[in-house]
Amino acid sequence: MSMLQLLTKTRTCGVNFIIKRMICTNYYLTSNAYDQANVSSSFSLIGVGHLRRNRKPDAFGFGFSDFSSSNRGVYFGGRYHSSMKLAGEQILSEEDEDEDRDEEEEKQGFDFPGGKIEYTTIINFLPGSFEKRVQCYRVLDEDGYPISSNMTELASKEVALKVYKGMVTLNTMDKFFYEAQRQGRLSFYLTSFGEEAVNLASAAALSSDDIVLAQYREPGVLLWRGFTVQDFANQCFGNKAGHGKGRQMPIHYGSKNLNYVTISSPLTTQLPQAVGMAYSLKMDKKDSCVVAFFGEGSTSEGDFHAALNFAAVMDAPVVFFCRNNGWAISTPVTQQFRSDGIVVKGQAYGISSIRVDGNDALAIYDAVRNARQIAINEQRPILIEAMTYRVSHHSTSDDSTKYRSTDEIEHWKTTHSPVTRFQKWLERKGWWSDSEEAKLHVEAKKEVKQAIDEAEREEMPQLGDMFTDVYDVLPSNLMEQETSLRETIQRHPMDFPKNMPI
Amino acid sequence: MSMTKESDTNDGIGARQQTSFRSIVSHNLLRPVIGNSFGVKEGKMWGILRQKAGGFTGVSSQGLGLRLWPVTSALRNYSSATKEMTVRDALNSALDEEMAADPNVFVMGEEVGEYQGAYKITKGLLDKYGPERVVDTPITEAGFAGIGVGSAYHGLRPVIEFMTFNFSMQAIDHIINSAAKSNYMSAGQINVPIVFRGPNGPAAGVGAQHSQCYGAWYGSVPGLKVLVPYSSEDARGLLKAAIRDPDPVVFLENELLYGESFPVSAEALDSSFCLPIGKAKIEREGKDITITAFSKMVGYALKAAEILEKEGISAEVINLRSIRPLDRATINASVRKTNRLVTVEEGFPQHGVGAEICASVVEDSFGYLDAPVERIAGADVPTPYAANLERMAFPQIEDIVRAAKRACYRAVPMAASAS
Numbered sequence: 001m002s003m004l005q006l007l008t009k010t011r012t013c014g015v016n017f018i019i020k021r022m023i024c025t026n027y028y029l030t031s032n033a034y035d036q037a038n039v040s041s042s043f044s045l046i047g048v049g050h051l052r053r054n055r056k057p058d059a060f061g062f063g064f065s066d067f068s069s070s071n072r073g074v075y076f077g078g079r080y081h082s083s084m085k086l087a088g089e090q091i092l093s094e095e096d097e098d099e100d101r102d103e104e105e106e107k108q109g110f111d112f113p114g115g116k117i118e119y120t121t122i123i124n125f126l127p128g129s130f131e132k133r134v135q136c137y138r139v140l141d142e143d144g145y146p147i148s149s150n151m152t153e154l155a156s157k158e159v160a161l162k163v164y165k166g167m168v169t170l171n172t173m174d175k176f177f178y179e180a181q182r183q184g185r186l187s188f189y190l191t192s193f194g195e196e197a198v199n200l201a202s203a204a205a206l207s208s209d210d211i212v213l214a215q216y217r218e219p220g221v222l223l224w225r226g227f228t229v230q231d232f233a234n235q236c237f238g239n240k241a242g243h244g245k246g247r248q249m250p251i252h253y254g255s256k257n258l259n260y261v262t263i264s265s266p267l268t269t270q271l272p273q274a275v276g277m278a279y280s281l282k283m284d285k286k287d288s289c290v291v292a293f294f295g296e297g298s299t300s301e302g303d304f305h306a307a308l309n310f311a312a313v314m315d316a317p318v319v320f321f322c323r324n325n326g327w328a329i330s331t332p333v334t335q336q337f338r339s340d341g342i343v344v345k346g347q348a349y350g351i352s353s354i355r356v357d358g359n360d361a362l363a364i365y366d367a368v369r370n371a372r373q374i375a376i377n378e379q380r381p382i383l384i385e386a387m388t389y390r391v392s393h394h395s396t397s398d399d400s401t402k403y404r405s406t407d408e409i410e411h412w413k414t415t416h417s418p419v420t421r422f423q424k425w426l427e428r429k430g431w432w433s434d435s436e437e438a439k440l441h442v443e444a445k446k447e448v449k450q451a452i453d454e455a456e457r458e459e460m461p462q463l464g465d466m467f468t469d470v471y472d473v474l475p476s477n478l479m480e481q482e483t484s485l486r487e488t489i490q491r492h493p494m495d496f497p498k499n500m501p502i
Numbered sequence: 503m504s505m506t507k508e509s510d511t512n513d514g515i516g517a518r519q520q521t522s523f524r525s526i527v528s529h530n531l532l533r534p535v536i537g538n539s540f541g542v543k544e545g546k547m548w549g550i551l552r553q554k555a556g557g558f559t560g561v562s563s564q565g566l567g568l569r570l571w572p573v574t575s576a577l578r579n580y581s582s583a584t585k586e587m588t589v590r591d592a593l594n595s596a597l598d599e600e601m602a603a604d605p606n607v608f609v610m611g612e613e614v615g616e617y618q619g620a621y622k623i624t625k626g627l628l629d630k631y632g633p634e635r636v637v638d639t640p641i642t643e644a645g646f647a648g649i650g651v652g653s654a655y656h657g658l659r660p661v662i663e664f665m666t667f668n669f670s671m672q673a674i675d676h677i678i679n680s681a682a683k684s685n686y687m688s689a690g691q692i693n694v695p696i697v698f699r700g701p702n703g704p705a706a707g708v709g710a711q712h713s714q715c716y717g718a719w720y721g722s723v724p725g726l727k728v729l730v731p732y733s734s735e736d737a738r739g740l741l742k743a744a745i746r747d748p749d750p751v752v753f754l755e756n757e758l759l760y761g762e763s764f765p766v767s768a769e770a771l772d773s774s775f776c777l778p779i780g781k782a783k784i785e786r787e788g789k790d791i792t793i794t795a796f797s798k799m800v801g802y803a804l805k806a807a808e809i810l811e812k813e814g815i816s817a818e819v820i821n822l823r824s825i826r827p828l829d830r831a832t833i834n835a836s837v838r839k840t841n842r843l844v845t846v847e848e849g850f851p852q853h854g855v856g857a858e859i860c861a862s863v864v865e866d867s868f869g870y871l872d873a874p875v876e877r878i879a880g881a882d883v884p885t886p887y888a889a890n891l892e893r894m895a896f897p898q899i900e901d902i903v904r905a906a907k908r909a910c911y912r913a914v915p916m917a918a919s920a921s
Contacts, residue, residue, distance in 0.1 A: 211656070245689040256691040261655060264687075266679050272645050273680060276652025276660075283634065283658070306645025313640060469690040470724050472748040475780075475827055 133340045136387055137367055138357040142416065144424030146362075154362050155204070157431050162224070163204050163361055164426055165440060167196040167419045170220045172444035173229055174392075177236060177250075180452055181396045186236050188250045192217050194359075194391030197418035198323050200224055201361040202291070202386075205368035209288035211277055213261045213270035216251050217323065217390075218293045225258040229447050233455035240501070245469070246461035267298040271307035271320070275381075278316035282379060289317040289375040291368075296385075297328025299342050305349075311381035312350040319371045320346065320383040323358065325390035330403040346383030358388030359418040362425075389416060462501045463489075585771065590760040592734035593623045593699075596741040597661065599773040601631055604659060607745055608635040610646055611663030611700075620665045621701065621760055647673030647698070651680040654696040654750075661745060664700035667716045667754060681750040682725030697744045702730075702754035703797060703848045704896055710884035715849030717796065720752040721825040721858070727751045727779055728825040730796040734764040736823055739777030747779060754825075756797045782829035784836070788818035791842040791906050794833055794859055796822040799846045799897065806902035815910055825855055830862045837863050841872040842909040848896050851879035876905040 109116040139154065141147050155163070174191035181189040192199055199220025206212070212221055219232065234242035236250035243255060244262075254262025261277075264270060274292035281288060298304065299322065311318050322342045326333055339345060346353030352374065356367045364386060371382040389412040393400040400409070414420075426432035463486065467478045489496050587595075601607045608631075613620045615628040615638040628636040639646040643664060650660040664670045670677065681694045704713035720728045727749055731737040737755070744751040769775055785800060786807050795803040800821045807817035818836050822829065837843050843863055845856030856877040863875060881895040 213652075243689060243691070244687075247687050247689055252687070254688050254691060256688075262684070262688040262692060264680060264684075266675055269648055269676060269680050272648025272676070273652030273655060276649035276654070276658075277656040278652075279649065280653040280656035280658045302642070302644050303648055306640070306642035306648065309640055309642070310645050310649055314637075469686045469688075471727075472685065472693060477827060477830075 128338065130340050134343050134355050136355045136357050137363050138360050139362040139366060140360050140421060140425055142421065144421045144428065146425075154366050157429075159204050159365075160422075160426060161431060163200045163365070164419075164422055164432065166200040166203075166220055166224050167361075167422065168440050169229065169444045169447070170196055170199060170223060171419065172441070172448050173219075173223075173232060176445070176448045176452060177233075178396065185452070185456060186250055186396075188396055189236065190216060190251055190395035191392040192220060194389045194412060194416075194418070195323060195325060196220065197361040197364055197422065198321075198358050198386050198388055201364035202293075202321060202368045205365045206291060206372060207288060208259060209286065210372065211259045211261065211274075211281070211288070211290045212293070213274045213277070213290065214263060214293045215267065215270065215295055215298060215323075216263050216265075217295065217325075219251070219253060221293070222253055222255065222258060222260045225255075225260060227253065227255055227258060227260070228451075230451040230454060231255075233448075233451040234458065237455040237458070238461070239455055239458035240461040240465070241455070241458050242461075245465045247465075247469075268294055268301035268303040268307075270294065271303050272310065274318050274320075275307050275311045275314065275316045278311065278318040278381075279314055282315070282317060287376060289319055289372055291319045291321055291372075293321045293323065295328060296322055296324040296326075296333060296342055297331060297336055299345065300336060308346065308349040308351060308381070308383070315379050316381055317375040317379050318381045319368065319375050320351070320381060321368070322383065322385045323388060324385050325358075325388045327390045327394070327400070327404070329394040329398060330400070332404075341385055341387070343383065343385040346385075351381045351383050353383040353385065355385045355387065358386030359416050359421065361418060361422045388418070459501050460499065585766050585768075586763045587734045587766045587771075588761055588763050589731070589734050589737045589755070590621070590623055592737040592764075592766070593741055593755070593760075594625055594627075596738045596745075597624065597627060598630070600742055600745045601627065601635060603773070604745075605635075606657060607659045607661065608637065608653075609661045609663065610637040610639055610650055612639055612641060612646075612665055614638060614663050619663070621757060623755075623760070624663070643669050643673035644676060647676040648680060650696055650698075651676050651684075651694055654681070654694045655684070655692055659695045659697075659745060661697045661699060664698065666705075666712055666757070667700050667702040668712050668714055670698065670700070670716065677720070677726070677750070677752065678723055682723050684725075685749070686725060693748050694750045695748045697741075697747075697751045697753055699741070699744075699753035699755060701757035701760075703756055704880070704885060704892070705757040707887060707889060707892060708885075709887045713885035715754075715847065715880065716752075717754055717825045717847065718849050718854045718858075720754075721828070721855060722853075723826075725750065726826060728754065729779065730754045730822060730825055732759070732785075732797055732800040732821050732823070734766050735770040736777065736783075736821070738766070738770055739775055740779070740823060743776045743779050746776065751779075754797065759798055759801075762801075777823070780824050780827040780829060782823055782832040783821045784818060784832070785821045786817070786819040788816035788840065790816045790840055791844060791909055792818045792820060792833070792836040792840045793844045793846060793902065793906065794820045794822055794856075795846040796825065796855070797848070799848060802897065802899050803846055803902055806899050806906065809899070809903050810906055813907075815906060817906060822855075828855075828858065828862070830866065833859060834863060834866045837867050838870045841870055842906075843871070844876040844878060844902065844905045844909055846878045846897055846902055848880045851877060851882055854879050873909045876909045878902055878905050 109118045139146060139148075170192060174189075174193060177186060177189045178191050180186045195217060199218055200223075203212075203221040203224035206221075208225060212218075214221060219227075223229075223232075231243065232253065235244050235248070235253050238244070238246040238248075238250075240246065244252070248262070252263040252265070254260055261270070261273070271292050271294060274290045278290040281290060292307075294304070308320065310316070311320070324333065324341055328336055333341070341355065343353045343355040354367055354371070357363050367384055371384055374380070375382050391409060391413045423432065423437070427434075464482065467482045468474055470478060486502065489502065597609065601609070609624055609627060611624075614624040615633060615636045617638075618625040618628070624636060637646075639649075647662055647670075650662040653660050664673070677698055681696055681698075684692045684694050702717070703715040717728065717730060720726055727744070727747065729740045729744055729751060731740045731753075741753060744753050782794075786804060788807065791810075793803045793807065800819065803817075803819045807819050810817045818840055820833060820836060833843075843860075845859045847855045849855065851857070854877075856875075856879055860875040860877060863871065878897045878901050880897065883895060885895055886892055
């Protein structure tokens with residue numbers, strides 16, 4: 001039985017609404033089973049929500065404002081309301097499953113813009129923090145053993161092996177590119193150590209028609225889709241063979257063919273862009289969605305709030321995938337926000353959200369697959385928060401031992417490595433062996449080293465590439481500038497570098 | 503097809519043949535890349551050119567390399583326009599027609615739908631096209647600008663309205679980093695056919711945070727096109743061109759001009775009417791001094807020219823229409839003819855549009871200048887609110903007249919110590 005912690009918001013169109021959130025454990029994504037727990041007599045309604053007319057009814061109950069009870073995260077028996085309320089209808093319980101309810105209170109609600117809200121005579125502030133945090137969906141334990149005995153087959157052997165090989169290739173690429181930067185052959189690089197599962201397992205659950213807008217620590221997604229190690233090397237070296245025509249600094253990959261939008265440096269700008277693309281996809285009525293990746297630090301940006309809010313209001317089919325890796329350069333999560341991570345923020349905007357063990361490849365695969373289905377079938381956004389750890393330094397410009405202990409880094413690197421965990425599971429299934437492991441490492445190393453050498457040898461982009469693509473059509477002023485530059489180079493060759501192709 | 507050669511305006515520089523044609527092209531034949539004076543995309547120049555007719559000065563021309571598909575007999579001459587149209591209606595009709603022609607065009611912004619537009623520019627569009635194409639947004643410029651850019655990444659053609667361009671500063675990262683630079687950074691893989699439009703510059707009595715002119719800021723960014731319409735024909739033709747253009751366009755309107763009426767020709771009323779991006783218009787020909795202006799200042803410059811006429815100074819008024827690309831050719835040709843220049847703008851003087859025009863003229867036509875360039879700009883202060891102070895913070899007609907006179911009576915460049 002897989003355990004999912006799911007926070008969803010049910011919505012009603014029109015003035016009717018009732019519950020704002022549902023929190024339950026032992027809840028199958030596809031079924032409505034729930035357990036009842038004791039209902040405390042003092043409670044207040046959390047807030048308002050609405051159901052879409054065409055949405056399947058979800059079971060939901062009251063969330064309790066006084067979260068001092070340990071029941072946070074447990075479903076509370078409550079009313080089950082029909083999802084198909086019309087505007088203006090009274091709040092009446094159709095199936096009152098909880099006989100302990102106080103009858104009077106249920107009838108008194110006030111009409112406010114946005115819907116009816118029941119009142120309470122008990123003054124109670126919603127707590128800002130929670131004793132028990134939102135639980136995390138996990139399939140494999142730390143040693144790669146499936147936790148639940150009747151776990152259904154989540155991933156095929158083919159997919160699982162491709163994920164694993166991708167993880168190892170990514171690691172190898174990161175290792176050697178990082179070293180190349182240290183040797184002065186590259187100007188900049190950033191690695192994804194510790195986040196291999198997030199990179200590959202999420203990509204595996206998507207279709208190639210899904211559009212990806214990433215932050216910068218998700219090259220694995222691009223790798224999965226077919227961007228070769230050579231392509232990565234070309235982009236990083238900024239040579240003429242790269243798709244990028246030498247325009248961008250390293251890590252700013254992109255590929256229109258592979259539906260991976262070019263990385264943009266300002267943080268979180270990809271989120272509203274993702275919503276816009278999803279809006280366009282919605283109009284196309286395609287069987288695909290948009291997936292936006294971002295780190296937990298970037299959720300502090302205004303764009304995060306605008307994007308989530310907008311996506312919810314516009315019913316955009318976006319999967320927001322947050323990599324909560326504990327660090328934003330040197331800022332730990334405790335200094336980044338005071339909320340219970342990002343999962344509750346999704347819910348606050350009216351978006352179904354889930355927290356997932358980001359180092360568990362199978363959990364990520366399952367969650368993304370489900371999220372994608374909901375986003376496409378129900379045309380609404382979903383948020384996934386993957387809890388993981390940034391084993392890497394932020395980038396080659398960072399030495400993270402300055403702000404965190406090497407013990408901490410080592411601990412996460414060894415004990416919680418997503419690669420090792422997945423490898424163990426694969427081996428126990430008989431899908432992988434030590435000899436294959438050794439072979440893979442040798443091949444990956446060879447491929448990466450070759451790619452670096454090739455990319456370094458390759459020519460630089462030619463001069464004309466400096467002027468094209470500013471506009472759709474090369475404007476006359478840039479044509480003049482290019483002509484003038486070429487003439488100057490001809491007249492004063494000593495002033496210009498020799499290896500520059502013209 | 504009648505071809506009239508405009509001999510006065512563009513002599514000398516570039517020996518560019520100036521011809522005007524009249525043709526009507528149906529919607530289906532129109533392609534997104536429309537006449538702009540930049541490199542011409544092969545066989546893709548469509549558009550309407552206004553034929554020079556009695557009473558009109560100035561022509562909008564397509565430049566070299568035209569390929570037109572004339573449909574009707576060419577020997578029709580239009581008489582002076584009988585219809586007047588406000589700039590507001592001009593913009594509304596342009597939006598309406600472009601949305602009808604291309605289902606990918608949609609409008610997004612605060613209050614554009616139910617409220618019919620903060621300035622009623624989008625009036626009636628919600629009823630006609632529905633909420634999917636006229637999108638009322640939550641209050642987040644950064645949000646809806648980013649979303650607009652994202653939708654443009656995936657093939658839609660958004661027209662994003664800012665209630666005023668002062669608020670565009672909350673979204674400027676998306677305009678510059680997500681829109682302007684995308685085509686270049688992605689090596690041509692991601693183009694962004696988006697239009698950001700809204701009122702720009704001072705209105706009347708709205709204070710510092712509602713009065714700044716952003717022409718110079720956006721005009722300095724490669725990857726953007728920046729348009730500044732003045733009359734109703736400008737508004738129609740340039741907005742249509744902007745929507746059809748595959749590059750991101752910043753379309754700076756003016757709140758006080760929305761209600762002003764201008765005569766419009768029948769060509770301009772046609773739904774395929776389009777003006778070329780990057781071409782300035784000579785609103786009034788003259789031979790003693792060149793006055794460049796854009797947006798509301800064109801009206802002021804024209805009035806100043808009338809006053810100067812009475813004092814024996816014949817002023818040539820250039821309506822820039824486009825800040826980026828700046829029509830340096832037209833400006834320089836005019837200065838080479840008149841030998842004197844006054845630039846007028848409402849924006850702050852430092853690093854302003856006038857500064858760029860001045861530099862361009864000094865670089866290209868220094869020998870032709872008989873007097874230093876006079877720059878009229880808004881005062882170098884955040885806009886004050888009190889009516890008397892506000893009046894002094896922005897160029898008035900008298901300022902333009904005085905500057906023109908100064909340029910006319912100065913014989914040689916003054917010593918550097920002069921103020």
